[in-house]
Amino acid sequence: MDNDDRVPGPDLTQGVAADELAEGQPLLGHVGEQAVMLVRQGAAVHAIAATCTHYGGPLAEGLVAAGTVRCPWHHACFDLATGAVLAPPALAPLDCWAVSAERGVLRVGARRERPAPPKPLYSPKSVVIVGGGAAGDAAASALREFGYEGPVTLLTADSAPPVDRPNLSKDYLAGKAQESWLWLRTDDYWAQQRIELRLKRRALNLDLTQRHVVCTDGETIAFDTLLLATGGTPRRLDIPGARAPHVHLLRTLYHCQSIIETVQAGAQRVAVIGASFIGLEVAAALRERGAEVDVIAPEEAPLARVFGPRLAAAIAARHRAMGTRLHLGRKPVAIQADAVELDDGTRVPADLVVMGVGVQPADDLAHAAGLAVDRGILVDARLQTSAPGVYAAGDVARFPDPFGVAGMVRIEHWAVAQAQGRLVARNMLGFDAAYQDVPFFWSQHGDMSVSYVGHAEVWDAIEESGDPLRGDYLCRFLSQGRVLAVASVGRDLDSLREELALQKACLLHA
Numbered sequence: 001m002d003n004d005d006r007v008p009g010p011d012l013t014q015g016v017a018a019d020e021l022a023e024g025q026p027l028l029g030h031v032g033e034q035a036v037m038l039v040r041q042g043a044a045v046h047a048i049a050a051t052c053t054h055y056g057g058p059l060a061e062g063l064v065a066a067g068t069v070r071c072p073w074h075h076a077c078f079d080l081a082t083g084a085v086l087a088p089p090a091l092a093p094l095d096c097w098a099v100s101a102e103r104g105v106l107r108v109g110a111r112r113e114r115p116a117p118p119k120p121l122y123s124p125k126s127v128v129i130v131g132g133g134a135a136g137d138a139a140a141s142a143l144r145e146f147g148y149e150g151p152v153t154l155l156t157a158d159s160a161p162p163v164d165r166p167n168l169s170k171d172y173l174a175g176k177a178q179e180s181w182l183w184l185r186t187d188d189y190w191a192q193q194r195i196e197l198r199l200k201r202r203a204l205n206l207d208l209t210q211r212h213v214v215c216t217d218g219e220t221i222a223f224d225t226l227l228l229a230t231g232g233t234p235r236r237l238d239i240p241g242a243r244a245p246h247v248h249l250l251r252t253l254y255h256c257q258s259i260i261e262t263v264q265a266g267a268q269r270v271a272v273i274g275a276s277f278i279g280l281e282v283a284a285a286l287r288e289r290g291a292e293v294d295v296i297a298p299e300e301a302p303l304a305r306v307f308g309p310r311l312a313a314a315i316a317a318r319h320r321a322m323g324t325r326l327h328l329g330r331k332p333v334a335i336q337a338d339a340v341e342l343d344d345g346t347r348v349p350a351d352l353v354v355m356g357v358g359v360q361p362a363d364d365l366a367h368a369a370g371l372a373v374d375r376g377i378l379v380d381a382r383l384q385t386s387a388p389g390v391y392a393a394g395d396v397a398r399f400p401d402p403f404g405v406a407g408m409v410r411i412e413h414w415a416v417a418q419a420q421g422r423l424v425a426r427n428m429l430g431f432d433a434a435y436q437d438v439p440f441f442w443s444q445h446g447d448m449s450v451s452y453v454g455h456a457e458v459w460d461a462i463e464e465s466g467d468p469l470r471g472d473y474l475c476r477f478l479s480q481g482r483v484l485a486v487a488s489v490g491r492d493l494d495s496l497r498e499e500l501a502l503q504k505a506c507l508l509h510a
């Protein structure tokens with residue numbers, strides 16, 4: 001570090017010895033106040049911002065490969081030469097600088113202009129996107145990023161502009177993140193990008209012959225090309241009391257704020273029904289707010305179906321250590337004003353109940369319009385539905401498994417929805433690209449953050465090393481000797497390497 005401890009490493013404008021820079025190993029320094037890294041890739045040396053534009057992950061600790069750098073925290077991928085986002089969850093590109101090499105010294109010069117967007121191969125007369133979540137937001141912004149100049153309308157049933165939904169069960173719910181951190185875009189972004197964002201606008205009908213969408217207020221909006229990105233609707237158990245006012249779901253910012261307000265109004269005994277990712281994350285967040293939390297779930301080992309028994313047990317242990325009581329192997333049979341009654345007669349006191357029992361794809365609109373639907377909107381590898389020029393992406397879409405293992409799959413991950421939204425934007429503009437990404441998600445359980453790459457619905461073998469409770473663990477899920485997915489704790493670089501290996505396998509399959 002220089003004397004100035006706000007910025008890392010050497011001042012790169014002053015120059016560093018060229019032989020200090022090893023192939024593919026970022027050298028972290030700074031330009032003014034900004035953390036910048038030098039990266040050598042073959043004959044090229046790149047100077048690029050070293051802080052991820054998602055949550056500020058340290059890119060110098062990420063993985064450099066084939067002209068890209070991947071963030072160690074949530075696997076965003078950037079082009080080293082241009083700073084462009086190649087894979088979410090990052091939304092904004094990285095700054096890049098010119099580099100000169102003279103007499104064995106590399107020196108960083110002026111910040112480089114961003115390259116002009118490419119010319120679309122095809123330009124639809126208008127694009128309408130139904131759904132202002134991860135996929136809808138990503139598609140709208142990518143249309144502009146990829147050079148589309150025509151009208152874009154983004155309809156959302158939500159009362160708020162697109163938010164960072166994963167935060168709603170983590171830091172924001174725990175009271176550790178400000179509301180301003182939740183917005184995916186600035187207030188003026190929509191006008192600047194000429195994207196017509198229509199809040200509280202629910203699409204009621206879809207006419208594929210007339211090519212228009214009819215909203216609940218009767219307004220008709222014509223489209224040339226359409227994206228359905230309606231996401232999922234949280235399930236509610238069909239038991240007495242399930243619709244009582246103190247029973248909450250969690251999908252939207254509004255839901256999240258109602259939970260927070262209820263806790264702030266004095267509800268201190270929380271029952272979480274369902275030990276799903278969201279259920280357990282809610283439990284951890286509300287423990288941080290000082291509430292008493294009980295989790296009720298029918299399975300004996302929550303998350304074991306996804307993470308395997310060892311990691312699942314470690315996560316359960318972490319929740320118990322945080323003071324959450326787990327009622328496993330138990331079903332709720334009724335919800336009363338002050339308790340949840342279980343199937344063994346136990347009464348779990350609760351003045352706030354959160355149901356985290358999964359979502360169902362919001363595919364009614366598509367179904368009523370006659371699109372092919374089967375537990376989600378069916379799409380091809382290009383994410384086009386059974387109607388030409390109509391696409392679906394994100395939680396609502398069921399698409400061909402890029403690994404060719406699981407047939408048609410529907411995956412509920414934030415970064416998958418964003419990547420699919422971006423891919424649809426490409427395809428609307430004539431680029432004809434297939435979805436071949438390796439799915440990635442992360443989940444937070446107190447101080448234990450789990451990364452998961454790939455997709456394994458079933459497996460016949462597990463290879464594991466390390467100890468999740470010590471924050472050092474990796475587990476591969478295999479079927480017939482082939483790695484389908486990898487879960488890890490505290491092994492960020494390994495997780496990135498596994499993702500790359502899975503990506504190669506995926507491309508080989510294609």
Ligand SMILES: Cc1cc2nc3c(=O)[nH]c(=O)nc-3n(C[C@H](O)[C@H](O)[C@H](O)COP(=O)(O)OP(=O)(O)OC[C@H]3O[C@@H](n4cnc5c(N)ncnc54)[C@H](O)[C@@H]3O)c2cc1C
Nearest residue numbers: 131132133134135157158203231394395412413414417441
């Ligand atoms: C609390 C929470 C935490 C999560 N944490 C993680 C995590 O840590 N990691 C991870 O990978 N994933 C996480 N997920 C999952 C992730 O958020 C979803 O996979 C992702 O949001 C899916 O994006 P989407 O665009 O398909 O749907 P959504 O983001 O749900 O957006 C759907 C949009 O469609 C709109 N809509 C629906 N029907 C209509 C209609 N008829 N007309 C107009 N608009 C309509 C909705 O209002 C909404 O704006 C989390 C989800 C939740 C709820």
Ligand code: FES
Nearest residue numbers: 052054055057071
């Ligand atoms: S901080 Fe980089 S991807 Fe999240």
